[in-house]
Amino acid sequence: MSVTVLLFASYADALGTSSLAVDLPSNATVADVLAELRARPGAERLPPSPLVAVNQRYATAGSAVRAGDEVAVIPPVAGG
Amino acid sequence: MTPVARLTRDPIDPTALLASVARPRHGAILLFLGVVREVNDGRPVTGIEYSAYEAMALRELAAIADETLARFDATDVAIEHRLGELALEEASVGIAVAHAHRGVAYDASRWVIEELKRRVPIWKREQYVDGTREWVDPTGRPTEAAVGGERR
Numbered sequence: 001m002s003v004t005v006l007l008f009a010s011y012a013d014a015l016g017t018s019s020l021a022v023d024l025p026s027n028a029t030v031a032d033v034l035a036e037l038r039a040r041p042g043a044e045r046l047p048p049s050p051l052v053a054v055n056q057r058y059a060t061a062g063s064a065v066r067a068g069d070e071v072a073v074i075p076p077v078a079g080g
Numbered sequence: 081m082t083p084v085a086r087l088t089r090d091p092i093d094p095t096a097l098l099a100s101v102a103r104p105r106h107g108a109i110l111l112f113l114g115v116v117r118e119v120n121d122g123r124p125v126t127g128i129e130y131s132a133y134e135a136m137a138l139r140e141l142a143a144i145a146d147e148t149l150a151r152f153d154a155t156d157v158a159i160e161h162r163l164g165e166l167a168l169e170e171a172s173v174g175i176a177v178a179h180a181h182r183g184v185a186y187d188a189s190r191w192v193i194e195e196l197k198r199r200v201p202i203w204k205r206e207q208y209v210d211g212t213r214e215w216v217d218p219t220g221r222p223t224e225a226a227v228g229g230e231r232r
Contacts, residue, residue: 008133009203010215053201056136072133072201076219079130079137079161079202080114080173080193 001026001067005033009075014045024065030054031061033071050074083149084158085141087134092160092174101156101178108182110189114173116166120216124209130163130172133201137161140200144192148177152188155179159192161202172204 002021012018015037022036030052037043051074052059065071084100094111101109116128141159148157158176166172175192179185197218204216 006133008201009131009205010217013215053133053136056133056139058199072136074133074201075203075215076217077197077199077201078204078216078218079132079200080197 001028003028003033003065003067003069003071005037006070006072008072011046011050011073011075014042015040016042022071026067028065029061030059030063030065030071033065034061034073037073046073051076083142083145083156084160085138085145086159087132087137087141087161087163089162089164092162092171094171094174094176097158097160097174097176100158101176103156103178105154105180106156106178107180108185109176109178110182110185112173112175112177112189112193113171114193115171116168118168120206123206125168125206126209127165127167127207128172129165129205129207129213130161131203131205132161132163134163136201141196144195144200147195148188148192151191152177152179152184155184155188157188157192159196161196161200163202 002023005020005022007015007018024032053072054063055070145157156178160174162172177185177189205213207213
């Protein structure tokens with residue numbers, strides 16, 4: 001299955017893109033998405049446990065992802 | 081009525097924010113503006129670029145507004161965050177809070193800005209006098225929020 005990974009701000013700069021498709025086995029979790037990301041150039045600049053949202057809601061490493069989900073890797077927020 | 085919770089690329093209009101929370105039952109209306117400050121972490125700043133995960137930021141802003149109504153009984157609230165390139169002294173965030181009495185209004189206003197800074201997926205890239213730019217990481221280097229006029 002495929003999920004869409006969104007990257008923002010410093011993380012988008014690190015990976016050189018703001019959006020990419022990641023292929024995963026079914027029953028995958030957020031941790032699996034992050035593991036796939038880590039294989040990509042620039043991913044060494046991501047922290048060990050970045051914030052993640054699945055379909056616009058904060059999630060944890062163990063959260064399930066499904067085909068078509070939008071998985072966002074979220075740098076430390078700095079609004080205000 | 082659904083509270084105002086929005087992102088904008090236009091300058092924030094404080095008068096419109098205040099009007100959106102005005103009700104006959106309120107005796108206090110507070111306006112908080114976070115504005116771009118000229119120095120952050122000792123470095124001279126010339127401007128800030130704000131960006132967001134817009135769909136989620138809107139969802140979180142709306143959730144904060146709804147939670148404000150639940151936590152601070154009979155409060156009205158309006159939250160607006162600016163995106164794009166901002167110059168010094170421009171407002172990046174505007175929060176209007178109204179309540180029958182000032183005490184609750186002050187508490188609610190403070191709660192809204194702290195929640196916004198904690199959980200709304202918005203980022204800022206500072207531009208410095210020397211021409212360099214850098215994403216601000218409130219957790220990763222000994223810096224404080226560049227706007228808001230207070231330390232976290």
